[in-house]
Amino acid sequence: MVMAAALLAGALRRGRAGGGARYFAGESLRRLxxxxxxxxxxxxxxxxxxxxxxxxxxxxxxxNKVSLLLGGSGPTLHKAAQHAASSHPLVNxxxxxxxxxxxxPLAEPWAELLRSVQQKGGYSHVIASSTSFGKNLLPRAAALLDVSPVTDVTAISEPRVFVRPIYAGNALCTVRYTGENPCMMSxxxxxxSPTTESMPETKVAPITQVDLSFLNEVSSRKSSWVNLTSQDTERPDLANACVVVTGGRGxxxxxxxKLLEQLAEKLGAAGLRFY
Known part of the structure; x- marks a missing residue:
């Protein structure tokens, strides 16, 4: 009986110690x-x-200490930077x-930019939206950094535990990222939902120019911008729409x-055609 009690006490101590270690590791990860x-x-x-x-x-x-990366040229870029500096309390x-x-939005130069910024900043996470630009950029940049991206995240349980849809959205899967930093996700x-919290007037993040000397080393351009053709519409963009109306062969x-487009206008939805 004495030996059994001693074994049980040892197991409980090891269990508490293991739980404490896991808790400490989780808290350390959040702080970093x-x-x-x-x-x-x-x-x-x-x-x-x-x-x-x-x-x-x-x-x-x-x-979280958040850095926001903006690229482009001209007055609109610097105006957007001012907006970004006061867009969220976490923006550092x-x-x-x-x-x-x-x-x-060409993925090749942007991927080189993202690699350069990551190597200098040493971020634990890199986030992009699942827009056409984000979907094009993230896998290429992840390949340059030799990590695997986690795509289409819909919920975040822990710093490295995410929920994403699988089987064409018919099921949700919880995944744990176990690779090296950075954890790249779309x-x-x-x-x-974007925060509605009002920013204090004194809380404006500093704006820093990125060192672009790496561009001199990137000699070959595998893509070039031709033009953009788009249709002006008052309906929301598909990536941001809360309601989407779709139609197909039926x-x-x-x-x-045209009935589909009229319905989308009534609902304030994005319209999407399938052929």
Missing amino acids: VSTLVVAEHEGGLVKPSSLSALAAAEAIAKE EVLVADSDVFAH IRSTSF LKSAENF
Whole structure:
């Protein structure tokens, strides 16, 4: 009986010690979290999808130190940087890459920029929105940094535990990232609501110019910007829309597709066609 009691007491002590170690490791990880958010901007303002990425950074850890990366050129870039500096209480720094090279969302130069910023900043997390730009950039930048990205995150349980859809969205999967830093992830902006908390007037993050000397080393350009063709509409962008109306072969004719567009306008939704 004495030996059994001693064994039981030892097991309980080891259990408490193991639990304490896990708790300590979790708290240490939260304290060491620092996040780089790759932000998009338009018209001198940070896009709503990037503000949702800031909300995701807050979900990772309340003590998160967040840097916001903006690229482009001209007055609109610097206006967007001013907006970013006061966009969220967690924003610790706004990094600005001012060059015509980043005026358009080409993944090749942006991936080199992201690698350079990460190597100098040593961030634990890198977040981009699941927009066409983010989906194009993140895998390329992750390959340059030799890590595996976690895509389409819809919820964050712990700094390295995420929920993402699988099987065309028919199931949700909880995944744990076990790789090296940085943990690179794209988030679905509709799953993270931007903060409505008012910023104190004195809380404005510093704006820092990014060292672009690495551009001299990138001699080969595998892509070039041609033009952008888009249709002006008052309906929300598909990536940020809370309601999406879709139609496919069942509508059968172009006249019936007009019904889809009329319904989308009534609901204030994004319209999407499948053929």
